[in-house]
Amino acid sequence: MKSWSELDWEQLQTMWQMKVRYGGNAHVARVAALLAIEELEPVRRPYPAYHPVTGEPVYTLRNKQGELIETTPRELSQMAQQILPWFDWPYGDPGESAKKDDNGNEIAPPRDPVRGYVSPMHDAMILPRDTIKIGRKMFALPSVACNNLTWQQYRALQAVAPQLFGENLSEADTIRLQAEFMANCLVPRSLALLDTAGGSIRLRPHYEYRYNAEQADGLIRFWQKYGGGVLFHICFQCYQTALTYYSQVYPLLFSGGGKNDAMRDALQGEVGTINTVMKYAGYAEQQQVYDSNLPFILDILNTMTKEAKEIERMNARIKKH
Numbered sequence: 001m002k003s004w005s006e007l008d009w010e011q012l013q014t015m016w017q018m019k020v021r022y023g024g025n026a027h028v029a030r031v032a033a034l035l036a037i038e039e040l041e042p043v044r045r046p047y048p049a050y051h052p053v054t055g056e057p058v059y060t061l062r063n064k065q066g067e068l069i070e071t072t073p074r075e076l077s078q079m080a081q082q083i084l085p086w087f088d089w090p091y092g093d094p095g096e097s098a099k100k101d102d103n104g105n106e107i108a109p110p111r112d113p114v115r116g117y118v119s120p121m122h123d124a125m126i127l128p129r130d131t132i133k134i135g136r137k138m139f140a141l142p143s144v145a146c147n148n149l150t151w152q153q154y155r156a157l158q159a160v161a162p163q164l165f166g167e168n169l170s171e172a173d174t175i176r177l178q179a180e181f182m183a184n185c186l187v188p189r190s191l192a193l194l195d196t197a198g199g200s201i202r203l204r205p206h207y208e209y210r211y212n213a214e215q216a217d218g219l220i221r222f223w224q225k226y227g228g229g230v231l232f233h234i235c236f237q238c239y240q241t242a243l244t245y246y247s248q249v250y251p252l253l254f255s256g257g258g259k260n261d262a263m264r265d266a267l268q269g270e271v272g273t274i275n276t277v278m279k280y281a282g283y284a285e286q287q288q289v290y291d292s293n294l295p296f297i298l299d300i301l302n303t304m305t306k307e308a309k310e311i312e313r314m315n316a317r318i319k320k321h
Helices: 009-021 026-037 073-083 151-163 171-185 216-226 230-249 262-268 270-281 286-290 294-320
Strands: 041-043 057-062 068-071 106-108 131-134 137-140 187-195 203-209
Touching: 009 026, 009 230, 026 073, 057 073, 068 073, 131 216, 151 171, 151 230, 151 286, 151 294, 171 216, 171 230, 230 294, 270 286, 270 294
Parallel strands: none
Antiparallel strands: 041 057, 057 068, 131 137, 137 187, 187 203
8 A cells, every 4th residue: 555545434544543542652553553454463372472582572463364473563663664654644745855964965865755645546536435424414425535526615625725734723723624624525414305297396305415615614513523533634635636636637727836727727717717617518607617516617627728728829820820
């Protein structure tokens, strides 16, 4: 496993529980996570064993195939460091600069960055679990990992995400921002009354998951009670992975924030963008754009960007002649 995003839902929960439980001791947390994720079970011995050379304690582990493995704490720690190098960096390790001596000569090469949440294209559009209950409310979880992310959710998440890891955030601000982020990730179950076809209109109860942009205030209370942590990080992982997926599917829209960044321009000129999308999609109201499936909007923006680039090329050819 090369990153957090390669873990399934149950593994993510387990890993974050280990980080929380042994947060003050990274080596112990990493080893505990390795034991859990590789399903290595300690075997009790009637008497302690020690390494004949180093004198270190020797432990016996049973893997999921039933095989016994003998190891020392030092060997186990080294194994965990090698297998889970990204464990301490859930949001991506930026790496290190080259180490130099007093004369400026390089004595150790720079360490490559380790990707945390995002691994290329891995399970980007897979929903890890259908629902989760927070307090008395039921939510679909997490919509950011699949195609039912709406344009309005995407815009809201883009606005909140950069603030989540700011310096000097108070605990209250952190909870508020996490709750706001979660409110735009999770889609609550609501009761809708649907019309039925026929000569007369009949109403019948129907539960569906519908995005509500105003649920952040109510979610804060549930968030404090639930304890946060695991669920937030899983949703953030899905959000990051989905963005990586979209950036590879729509490279014209996600160009890294450069001068001709089509996605940045679309977001800055949102009113103009929405009006144009309405014409392409045949919508009569702006809210229809906000409620639309994100890939549908991205397809339209991608088409618009291609057309704009083609016009630029044609104009450039005309000027040459």
